Amino acid sequence: MSAPVTFRPRRVRFVAVPVAFGLVAVFVVIAILLRNTPTGAYFEVSDQIAMAMVGVFLACGVLLLTRPRVRAQEEWIEVRNLLGATRYAWSEVRGLSFPDGAAWARLDLPADEYVSIMAVQAADGARAVTAMRALRSLYKDATNYREATTQPHA
Structure with missing residues (x-):
């Protein structure tokens, strides 16, 4: 009989992991700069946290592609x-x-x-x-x- 085998996709990991880190980094930078924008809107710390969390959730969605x-x-x-x-x-x-x-x-x-x-x-x-x-x-x-x-x- 043959030995047990396990396979996972490889190429998608090389793309998804850097994209996920990039998304988190971009949204954290946006969150940091959010309070310093001259738009006339007033952003709270909670808005900054929410913006960073959007990046984390998007990164998690991208990382789902590495799960198969x-x-x-x-x-x-x-x-x-x-x-x-x-x-x-x-x-x-x-x-x-x-x-x-x-x-x-x-x-x-x-x-x-x-x-x-x-x-x-x-x-x-x-x-x-x-x-x-x-x-x-x-x-x-x-x-x-x-x-x-x-x-x-x-």
Whole structure:
């Protein structure tokens, strides 16, 4: 059997983390300068804090893009996208695909349903190919094992 695997997107982290820090920095600078603007409006300390917090919330939203992960082992695959994670037994999976032009791989389920695997992104190039090969190997091993144990022995 194959070893357990875990994959996360790489390229999105190289972009999202600096953007998040940049957003916080810009909004903190705006918050500091807010009381010194000659607009005629009077800003309180609470307005400055709120402006800085807007930057923090926007940064958190950008950092959500770094959350996706896929973990798989002999019995199951777990897909964690932006907001939630779901574990599927390999017996529930009908295949793994990466359609042409798609941004992410997907887990094919019964009844023509699928789940995007945002951790395996086309932008990661060779890493995405490696991830798909490893996941397909686990899927194939699980399928072969299931078929071998369900067939009657002669």
